[in-house]
Amino acid sequence: MTxxxxxxxxxxxxxxxxxxxxxxxxxxxxxxxSSVFTVVLSLxxxxxxxxxxxxxxxxxxxxxxxxxxxxxxxxxWVFVKDRFNFFIYGFYPDAEQWRVNVMFxxxxxxxxxxxxxxxxxxxxxxxxxxxxxxxxxxVLLLGGAFGLxxxxxxxxxxxxxxxxLSYVGIVAALPIGIxxxxxxxxEMPVIRTICVAFIELWRGVPLISVLFMASVMLxxxxxxGTNFNKLLRALIGITMFQSAYMAEVVRGGLQAIPRGQYExxxxxxxxxxxxxxxxxxxxxxxxxxxxxxxxFIALFKDTTLVLIIGLFEVLGGVQSAIIxxxxxxxxxxxxxxxxxxxxxxxxxxxxxxxxLERKLDTGHHR
Amino acid sequence: xNEAAASQDNGSDGIIRMIDVNKWFGEFxxxxxxxxxxxxxxxxxxxxxxxxxxxxVIRCINRLEEHQRGRIIVDGVELTNDLKHxxxxxxxxxxxxxxxxxxxxxxxLDNLCLAPQYVRxxxxxxxxxxxxxxxxxxxxxxxxxxxxxxxxxxQQQRVAIARSLxxxxxxxxxxxxxxxxxPEMIKEVLDTMIELAETGMTMLVVTHExxxxxxxxxxxxxxxxxxxxxVNEPNEFFDNPQHxxxxxxxxxxxxx
Ligand SMILES: Nc1ncnc2c1ncn2[C@@H]1O[C@H](COP(=O)(O)OP(=O)(O)OP(=O)(O)O)[C@@H](O)[C@H]1O
Ligand SMILES: [Mg+2]
Numbered sequence: 183m184t185x186x187x188x189x190x191x192x193x194x195x196x197x198x199x200x201x202x203x204x205x206x207x208x209x210x211x212x213x214x215x216s217s218v219f220t221v222v223l224s225l226x227x228x229x230x231x232x233x234x235x236x237x238x239x240x241x242x243x244x245x246x247x248x249x250x251x252x253x254x255x256x257x258x259w260v261f262v263k264d265r266f267n268f269f270i271y272g273f274y275p276d277a278e279q280w281r282v283n284v285m286f287x288x289x290x291x292x293x294x295x296x297x298x299x300x301x302x303x304x305x306x307x308x309x310x311x312x313x314x315x316x317x318x319x320x321v322l323l324l325g326g327a328f329g330l331x332x333x334x335x336x337x338x339x340x341x342x343x344x345x346x347l348s349y350v351g352i353v354a355a356l357p358i359g360i361x362x363x364x365x366x367x368x369e370m371p372v373i374r375t376i377c378v379a380f381i382e383l384w385r386g387v388p389l390i391s392v393l394f395m396a397s398v399m400l401x402x403x404x405x406x407g408t409n410f411n412k413l414l415r416a417l418i419g420i421t422m423f424q425s426a427y428m429a430e431v432v433r434g435g436l437q438a439i440p441r442g443q444y445e446x447x448x449x450x451x452x453x454x455x456x457x458x459x460x461x462x463x464x465x466x467x468x469x470x471x472x473x474x475x476x477x478f479i480a481l482f483k484d485t486t487l488v489l490i491i492g493l494f495e496v497l498g499g500v501q502s503a504i505i506x507x508x509x510x511x512x513x514x515x516x517x518x519x520x521x522x523x524x525x526x527x528x529x530x531x532x533x534x535x536x537x538l539e540r541k542l543d544t545g546h547h548r
Numbered sequence: 549x550n551e552a553a554a555s556q557d558n559g560s561d562g563i564i565r566m567i568d569v570n571k572w573f574g575e576f577x578x579x580x581x582x583x584x585x586x587x588x589x590x591x592x593x594x595x596x597x598x599x600x601x602x603x604x605v606i607r608c609i610n611r612l613e614e615h616q617r618g619r620i621i622v623d624g625v626e627l628t629n630d631l632k633h634x635x636x637x638x639x640x641x642x643x644x645x646x647x648x649x650x651x652x653x654x655x656x657l658d659n660l661c662l663a664p665q666y667v668r669x670x671x672x673x674x675x676x677x678x679x680x681x682x683x684x685x686x687x688x689x690x691x692x693x694x695x696x697x698x699x700x701x702x703q704q705q706r707v708a709i710a711r712s713l714x715x716x717x718x719x720x721x722x723x724x725x726x727x728x729x730x731p732e733m734i735k736e737v738l739d740t741m742i743e744l745a746e747t748g749m750t751m752l753v754v755t756h757e758x759x760x761x762x763x764x765x766x767x768x769x770x771x772x773x774x775x776x777x778x779v780n781e782p783n784e785f786f787d788n789p790q791h792x793x794x795x796x797x798x799x800x801x802x803x804x
Contacts, residue, residue, distance in 0.1 A: 440649075442645055442647055442649035443649060443651065445612050445645070445649065446643075446645065446649035446650075446651070447651075448610075448612060448638065449610055449612065449638060449641075449642070449643040449712075450638070450642075450662070450663035450667065450711070450712070450715060451635055451638040451639045451663055451667040451715065452662075452663060452666060452667060453631075453635065456666050456667075460662060460666060461651055461662075464653050465651075465652065465653050468653065542653070
């Protein structure tokens with residue numbers, strides 16, 4: 183007679199390894215040394231947290247209109263409040279600022295659904311964000327058409343300028359970077375050489391000197407009297423620079439795709455562009471999402487460098503505001519505010535990339 | 549005689565014709581004067597020791613590898629550097645690889661629909677219908693919405709076969725389709741291939757599965773050192789090999 187095989191029952195784990203107490207015991211107090219570290223680090227953390235909260239909130243001043251409202255033993259947020267408009271819109275005329283607000287609103291409305299798995303029209307909104315949105319925003323911000331008053335780019339500044347620079351840099355650098363990466367792996371020597379030269383040229387120069395050259399040297403080569411918009415010059419410089427970086431990130435992804443994928447696509451009769459677009463790039467880009475977002479974040483922060491060619495984005499705005507004699511000792515508040523603004527956006531991008539990676543995981547692990 | 553006429557050679561005898569084909573990898577002479585004439589509906593098994601050039605021969609037929617000398621004519625079209633001809637031939641020739649090479653970012657159904665949709669320009673509904681038909685034929689229609697990474701090796705290889713069949717090819721090439729599989733999965737893939745053979749498909753199969761060769765093949769080709777050493781019908785080939793190298797090879801693979 184045979185007995186049917188029965189799996190042994192699964193037992194619950196020992197109590198000491200589960201729950202908050204179990205976790206703390208195994209992670210924070212496993213040895214006496216670990217316990218000492220836990221206690222000391224907790225005290226240090228609490229102390230600094232308290233200092234920051236006290237400075238930033240409990241002893242801080244928010245009510246009032248000028249320096250006299252600040253008593254000096256906490257953050258003077260009155261300053262940030264007073265110059266807030268400048269930090270967001272730069273010199274954009276007050277009466278026209280609703281146009282910037284519309285741009286902000288559309289940006290938020292188009293991006294927000296991308297964070298959610300099952301948002302309706304997600305794909306369509308994504309394409310609108312990449313195609314229609316820049317045109318609408320451009321017309322809206324610049325004006326001079328549809329009865330909108332013309333606002334010269336000299337007046338653009340603050341967060342609005344930061345977003346314009348980053349948006350253009352990001353949206354243009356990715357496709358150009360992809361083309362450069364494909365070109366660098368091309369079998370045609372001429373194309374390969376051009377792409378390698380372009381990438382190495384831009385990667386070898388600091389962005390700050392690219393911007394300097396764009397503002398100081400470019401006019402020397404252009405015919406007398408041509409007025410080449412300063413913002414446009416910065417945008418071109420930033421885009422070229424970022425494309426070169428993006429190209430190398432994407433190339434890393436392309437190299438990680440096994441040859442069998444190229445061969446299977448070819449064997450099915452897909453030509454070069456279709457193989458790339460349908461088979462290779464979706465996999466390669468997915469692999470390098472962290473690298474791509476890293477480049478985006480770097481770009482977002484690098485936009486601060488346009489300060490040196492006389493454009494005032496958030497940080498530039500803060501910097502010019504704290505040297506205003508009407509306010510004293512407000513540097514910390516200003517920089518804290520700028521840092522906070524940058525952090526919000528960069529953190530958002532980072533979260534988005536993580537959500538994307540999770541979504542694109544198809545259970546295929548190499 | 550003009551170019552077009554030369555390349556539109558109407559393949560009077562054979563759907564695949566290789567005439568004095570030679571190929572080098574750098575200095576290394578991989579294929580030496582390969583001559584092969586495959587009739588429509590014929591099933592050919594190619595075997596031989598590792599590195600003998602088996603893969604290279606069949607990869608030349610759909611231009612995954614380029615030959616440097618000799619002629620290859622597939623279904624009346626000669627393989628040259630002309631991309632049009634290469635694409636035309638690739639539409640008629642399906643291929644299955646040792647490591648399946650499914651597209652991991654697409655579902656099984658999308659893997660099957662991709663080429664019909666983008667190469668043959670079939671509407672999605674029609675492509676899906678064909679795809680489901682072939683998934684049914686390889687007996688895994690219930691896996692259509694899974695990703696390749698969620699399937700077993702045997703299932704993946706059957707999906708790969710179905711994917712090639714969706715392009716409705718006249719010729720199927722197989723490069724060691726079962727050698728990356730666990731023993732228990734080999735049979736399911738071989739059964740699929742035997743069924744395919746029964747439909748009259750022209751097949752070139754690189755494999756060491758002797759049972760498969762005996763049941764299915766019209767001819768077995770033995771290669772070594774980039775040359776075709778021996779060609780014979782299967783029973784004769786296994787029972788009465790003519791060449792010493794063939795005998796040695798057979799004794800080695802039959803030893804275990
Ligand atoms: N891309 C390549 N570059 C250089 N040499 C190659 C290349 N591909 C194959 N070879 C060489 O050509 C020879 C024949 O290779 P091929 O893959 O056709 O052998 P095979 O008979 O299929 O062997 P296996 O049973 O191991 O698959 C081998 O010596 C191999 O090292
Ligand atoms: Mg091989």
